[in-house]
Amino acid sequence: MAGVGGGNDFQWCFSQVKGAIDEDVAEADIISTVEFNYSGDLLATGDKGGRVVIFQREQEGNNRSHSRGEYNVYSTFQSHEPEFDYLKSLEIEEKINKIRWLPQQNAAHFLLSTNDKTIKLWKISERDKRAEGYNLKDENGRLRDPFRITSLRVPVLKPMDLMVEASPRRIFANAHTYHINSISVNSDHETYLSADDLRINLWHLEITDRSFNIVDIKPANMEELTEVITAAECHPNQCNVFVYSSSKGTIRLCDMRASALCDRHSKFFEEPEDPSSRSFFSEIISSISDVKFSHSGRYMMTRDYLSVKVWDLNMESRPVETYQVHEYLRSKLCSLYENDCIFDKFECCWNGSDNAIMTGSYNNFFRMFDRNTRRDITLEASRESSKPRAILKPRKVCTGGKRKKDEISVDSLDFNKKILHTAWHPKENIIAVAATNNLYIFQDKIN
């Protein structure tokens, strides 16, 4: 079957799955963010326990032509710990909300990771040599008796087993009263922004004791609060431009050259609501959970509860494309409200060439849309289809009437198995899909 994201012969295959197979999932192991670095060689995941696990792609030195390099664990470290705010008697969760890589400038890798309150800059560096042949200490590190030394030698560097060290280089704390939902590295590679529910701050990567507040939507009287900031991102190549989305389904584009405080937007993107589809939950499902610029910077994509929309930055009145992710849920909104699923924040991502987009759904399904052919496909991340290089079979949800073979009915969907976080390799057709505590990696089959 023709796939999405490439040519007509394109098909997705299972590559790897990381994580425990246990039915009993520890809450701390639930993956909360997935991000490829700029080259795609590194894949970082953050979990609810505050840990970051980085996978590295193996070099394609081996002769197997039918599979590309696999991702193996490169580094694991505890990024954030649970904290307690004594002043407010609040516990601060250690869950990693977002990871963003910095562009690589030297041999080390840098990433930003954030929980609800604190952002940390981590340096991940390799050590693969060590010095041997010291004069004053022996191989075990014990000091040698100076009187026993009869000759001098020059220590030499010998290769050792690769050791990957992660060290926190900067800690950006105490700048957010509300929960941080986004961080985004600017294209100038010097600054980044962090957004919480009501404010957006601009930081310099070198300076931890100061940040500039550039957006503040907190009303003077909190009872007048009608919307919050849900996501923010810097433009990929214009370092003065950023966007932020709101819980009301609007996106504001701001230009930092216009004024120091970007409370007044430069562009305002909103699609008029369809009055025929109003319900109790219209406001909830219009809340935008993710916003992502295309790599080109010409478009941006927003995810609300039921759909993904692609916007042209030059047109504010409505999106240029709208894709329904799981429209069959529209009649189930009340149940989804009861079990809290309606508050799930799905993310979305572009492929490297901006002609395909991907987002997650329930029952471990994820959806891909080809913008050129307008084809879409639903795939499942499951252990059953986890044989190496097994081609993923497209799935279909039966919305009513007779259920065909291989279709699954809406009522059989498992709403506890949700795919909120997905990532697409910046250059190749490799995707990483987080299904609760497991990370699935799929890649295209070369025909």
Added chain:
Amino acid sequence: MEFKVEAHRIMSISLGKIYNSRVQRGGIKLHKNLLVSLVLRSARQVYLSDYYQGVCLNAQTMDTAQPWPPGETMDSELDENDSREHELPHEVGSDVRTSTPERPGSPVPALLNDAVAAPQPVAPPQLPSRRCSNAAAREGEANATRECGALGGVESDSDTPSNPPAASFCRKRRSCEKMTTPPPESPLKKIKQQQQPTATTNTTTTTTTTTAAQELPPPVGDGEEEMDTSNVSSLISIFGSSFSGLLGKESPASEPGAEDSEPDPPSGQICCEQVLKNIAPWSTAIVAF
């Protein structure tokens, strides 16, 4: 009718969520609570408008009682509620009541503000009965106008955060008793009872929405009022005081006016009308009687 049931159910669920958010790890999530409060507001609007239509219909047909669904007794709810009297619902209600009203488009109860800004645990609320007596005492001396105005909103003189909703409910009844001739009182009660929709089976959430059920005197004479969702009704009226800015046509700018200093002290009759305006859905019914 189904809309009302649905709306009522959604309101109960929403209140339950707001409650649970206070004990969740990581603190109160502003975004989620904002969305829940929006749903609560929408459901309340539907609920009240549905009720309003129902009452109008009843008034026109002179039909004073609606059949109650069996199995819902006020007594049983009261028993359940006894133990919960001092718990969360008061916190929820009390926090809501501390919101200085009513600007249009302010869906977020002050509880969020309190919780986010300075989440001290709410002081254990005093016994509602005591509050009521305080209220009554205050009523005796205080300016009737001020109270009437305050009933629609929050009493501006109240600084304590833990002002149980019982107080306001009590006062509404008492001020009506004082201001109007006795007959309107029983219709008022009757209408309150009629307003109570069929409670859903979601008992866990309905019990969390109990407020001052104990305050209401047992229904008089009418053999059909077994059911209770006076709890939710009370909550609705309390939330009404906080959300009245959102009610739009139901409580327009006159309310902030009533909150602030009254230009001329109205007579008891006018005061009652103001109160009734604030108890929006009941106003038409009472006028009809």
